Amino acid sequence: xxxxxxxxxxxxxxxxxxxxxxxxxxxxxxxxxxxxxxxxxxxxxxxxxxxxxxxxxxxxxxxxxxxxxxxxxxxxxxxxxxxxxxxxxxxxxxxxxxxxxxxxxxxxxxxxxxxxxxxxxxxxxxxxxxxxxxxxxxxxxxxxxxxxxxxxxxxxxxxxxxxxxxxxxxxxxxxxxxxxxxxxxxxxxxxxxx
Amino acid sequence: xxxxxxxxxxxxxxxxxxxxxxxxxxxxxxxxxxxxxxxxxxxxxxxxxxxxxxxxxxxxxxxxxxxxxxxxxxxxxxxxxxxxxxxxxxxxxxxxxxxxxxxxxxxxxxxxxxxxxxxxxxxxxxxxxxxxxxxxxxxxxxxxxxxxxxxxxxxxxxxxxxxxxxxxxxxxxxxxxxxxxxxxxxxxxxxxxx
DNA sequence: GCACTGACAGAATTTGGATTCTGTCATCCG
DNA sequence: CGGATGACAGAATCCAAATTCTGTCAGTGC
Numbered sequence: 335x336x337x338x339x340x341x342x343x344x345x346x347x348x349x350x351x352x353x354x355x356x357x358x359x360x361x362x363x364x365x366x367x368x369x370x371x372x373x374x375x376x377x378x379x380x381x382x383x384x385x386x387x388x389x390x391x392x393x394x395x396x397x398x399x400x401x402x403x404x405x406x407x408x409x410x411x412x413x414x415x416x417x418x419x420x421x422x423x424x425x426x427x428x429x430x431x432x433x434x435x436x437x438x439x440x441x442x443x444x445x446x447x448x449x450x451x452x453x454x455x456x457x458x459x460x461x462x463x464x465x466x467x468x469x470x471x472x473x474x475x476x477x478x479x480x481x482x483x484x485x486x487x488x489x490x491x492x493x494x495x496x497x498x499x500x501x502x503x504x505x506x507x508x509x510x511x512x513x514x515x516x517x518x519x520x521x522x523x524x525x526x527x528x
Numbered sequence: 529x530x531x532x533x534x535x536x537x538x539x540x541x542x543x544x545x546x547x548x549x550x551x552x553x554x555x556x557x558x559x560x561x562x563x564x565x566x567x568x569x570x571x572x573x574x575x576x577x578x579x580x581x582x583x584x585x586x587x588x589x590x591x592x593x594x595x596x597x598x599x600x601x602x603x604x605x606x607x608x609x610x611x612x613x614x615x616x617x618x619x620x621x622x623x624x625x626x627x628x629x630x631x632x633x634x635x636x637x638x639x640x641x642x643x644x645x646x647x648x649x650x651x652x653x654x655x656x657x658x659x660x661x662x663x664x665x666x667x668x669x670x671x672x673x674x675x676x677x678x679x680x681x682x683x684x685x686x687x688x689x690x691x692x693x694x695x696x697x698x699x700x701x702x703x704x705x706x707x708x709x710x711x712x713x714x715x716x717x718x719x720x721x722x
Numbered sequence: 723g724c725a726c727t728g729a730c731a732g733a734a735t736t737t738g739g740a741t742t743c744t745g746t747c748a749t750c751c752g
Numbered sequence: 753c754g755g756a757t758g759a760c761a762g763a764a765t766c767c768a769a770a771t772t773c774t775g776t777c778a779g780t781g782c
Contacts (some may be wrong), residue, residue: 340725359735362773373727378775488710492686500694516682524718534756556743567757572745 340372342380342390349391357437358444363387389452392445396456399427407463413471414526417489418518420467424460425496425505425514432502443499461486468525478527489521534566536574536584543585551631552638557581583646586639590650593621601657607665608720611683612712614661618654619690619699619708626696637693655680662719672721683715 348369352361363384367374381387406420432439446453464486471477479485495501496514504510542563546555557578561568575581600614626633640647658680665671673679689695690708698704 363775364773374774375728375776376726379725382775384774484710485714488707488714491689491707492711492714494695495685495688495692498689498695501688501692513682513685516678517686520679520682520686520715520718522718523722524714524716526722528717528720528722557745558743568744569746569758570756573755576745578744 340370340376340380344370345377345380345387346390346394349387350394353391353441353445354438358388358441385448388445389449392442392449393452393455395442396446396452399431400424400456400460402427403460403463407466413467413474413476414522417464417467417471417525418515418522420463421489421493421496421514421518422511425493425511428497428499428502429505429510432499432505439499439502443502446499457490460490464489471525475527477525479525485525492521493517534564534570534574538564539571539574539581540584540588543581544588547585547635547639548632552582552635579642582639583643586636586643587646587649589636590640590646593625594618594650594654596621597654597657601660607661607668607670608716611658611661611665611716611719612709614657615683615687615690615712616705616708619687619705622691622693622696623699623704626693626699633693633696637696640693651684654684658683665719669721671719673719679719686715687711 345366349361349366352365352369355361356365363377364374366387367377370377377387381390402423403420406416406423409416409419411419461483465482468477468479468482468486468489472479472482490497493514495504496510496517507513539560543555543560546559546563549555550559557571558568560581561571564571571581575584596617597614600610600617603610603613605613655677659676662671662673662676662680662683666673666676684691687708689698690704690711701707
């Protein structure tokens with residue numbers, strides 16, 4: 335079991351496995367230590383508290399779910415098309431994760447919900463990507479926006495229904511992608527110059 | 529206690545009082561009957577089940593919270609201004625209710641959350657009001673929209689953050705009204721003719 | 723010396739026996 | 753006869769004793 339030395343990385347992997355198996359309510363630090371073949375005291379050498387460990391897991395998970403976004407942000411497509419594609423990628427990643435394994439998704443919702451600092455940092459990262467797309471659009475004359483970060487955050491707020499996990503129950507609706515398209519239509523027209 | 533005959537109306541009032549006092553988890557049909565000075569069997573003469581009673585309470589509450597909206601919908605202000613005012617009225621009604629008595633608000637969130645049919649009907653009513661405002665705007669040349677109900681629903685979806693109770697924890701943020709304004713700016717520009 | 727262990731205190735969680743609730747219906751009363 | 757009652761069965765919920773968990777730290781051994 336203890337193939338190599340104990341590292342934060344190995345602890346995080348074990349913690350994910352335990353959370354997958356037992357869910358957020360029953361997963362304990364003792365379980366994580368047992369899965370690693372060490373005492374739970376050793377886990378506390380690398381993470382200050384159970385909360386810190388769970389925050390780290392939440393952070394890793396968010397990063398993984400958002401992994402495809404930077405490629406869209408950095409693509410060479412025209413900004414309006416890129417913005418729509420980015421929002422669909424974000425929604426798609428969340429929806430697939432949610433529908434693929436609802437129980438595991440529910441677990442991560444709980445973890446992320448407990449880690450407000452992690453959420454804030456993640457949202458800031460998303461706003462930064464949106465800002466880049468919108469700024470490119472302004473440079474190309476596709477968009478006319480006075481305050482780019484403000485518009486970026488507004489776009490994220492306006493699409494909360496399509497990426498905020500609290501709405502995940504509605505993502506099984508077959509209409510959901512059309513609904514996102516309808517919102518995109520409005521937002522893109524709102525960003526265009528007159 | 530039993531001033532008049534037992535009516536659905538009186539039962540609903542008593543049920544609200546019991547829910548206010550005990551919360552959604554502890555309020556029972558027996559409590560409601562006791563508050564009315566009747567046996568709980570009598571309550572079942574007017575409501576088929578505890579669930580039906582709670583749905584009726586949820587429906588009443590939603591109607592009360594949305595009471596100010598029709599006046600805005602029917603006002604003579606220009607459609608763009610009316611739309612913004614309508615969205616701020618909706619958000620304001622929800623926010624005041626949530627911040628005024630968070631515990632009671634949490635109670636109603638639970639009730640409404642249990643009654644998906646009530647939610648759907650309420651949303652349809654809101655979409656109908658939005659459709660009327662947008663249709664007026666199209667008639668006046670303030671808006672250019674191909675599919676009015678689709679746009680109306682998109683506006684409601686895009687503002688979920690500002691009226692959906694699942695986001696109520698964020699309504700204490702002093703920035704929230706500015707955020708709604710930023711989203712309104714985008715949506716109104718998206719609706720305007722080019 | 724450094725990573726790890728395991729016993730410990732106080733807090734949180736589980737458990738299963740006892741209580742309460744929901745929904746029904748035979749019966750009562752005016 | 754129409755509206756209300758209260759006893760009842762099965763399901764849900766409560767509660768307090770017993771277990772388990774978190775976080776610490778003096779001590780072990782490699």
